[in-house]
Amino acid sequence: MRRDNTHYFIYPEYFDKALKRSEGRRLSIEDSLDNPSILEIRLAAEKLGLNYEIRESGSYPRQWWNPKGLILVEKKESKLKTMRTLSFEIDKNIKPALEKKRKEVKEAKKKRSSKPKIKISKKKNQSEFRPKRRR
Incomplete structure (x- = not known):
């Protein structure tokens, strides 16, 4: 896709609940998301x-030092309506699915890394296990 009048530029900052409107957030606090990603x-x-x-x-452009990326979306509805629809979809379906996937991966890593614990019992007379000295 080329840059033309048939696409919207949408940045993650438009959805970020932590930002003020003057810092780039485009949606209301109710419609915004916590730390959105591309x-x-x-x-x-x-x-x-x-x-x-x-x-x-x-x-x-307002945060040029922090490249998070951007997405070009084809124009079908107004930009605000498109962003609200995307925000709703992320909040209701995408974030819970990603969180579930992250938990599964974390549990799988935990299972793989857990090693069986072997207890070594010490006997009272350990001299049996020592090699004899040569004189």
């Missing part, structure tokens, strides 16, 4: 059937 926005766009292109190296 991955979540991409999954929501896929689920909603939107045509999109991801630019991972892009950064929001």
Whole structure:
């Protein structure tokens, strides 16, 4: 996709609940998300059937030092309505699914790394186990 008038530029900062409106948030606090990512926005766009292109190296102009990427979404509705729909989809479906997946991975790693604990009992007379000295 090229940069033209048929796509919206959507940055994760538009959805970030931690930012003020003057810092780049575009949605109300109720519609905003905690620490949104390009991955979540991409999954929501896929689920909603939107045509999109991801630019991972892009950064929001107000936060040029913090490149989180951006997503180009094809214009079908107004930008605000598209962002609200994406936010709702992320909040209700994408975040819970990702959290569930992270928990499963964490539990699998925990199971793999847990080793059986072997207790070594010490006997009172350990001289039996020592090699005899040669003189």
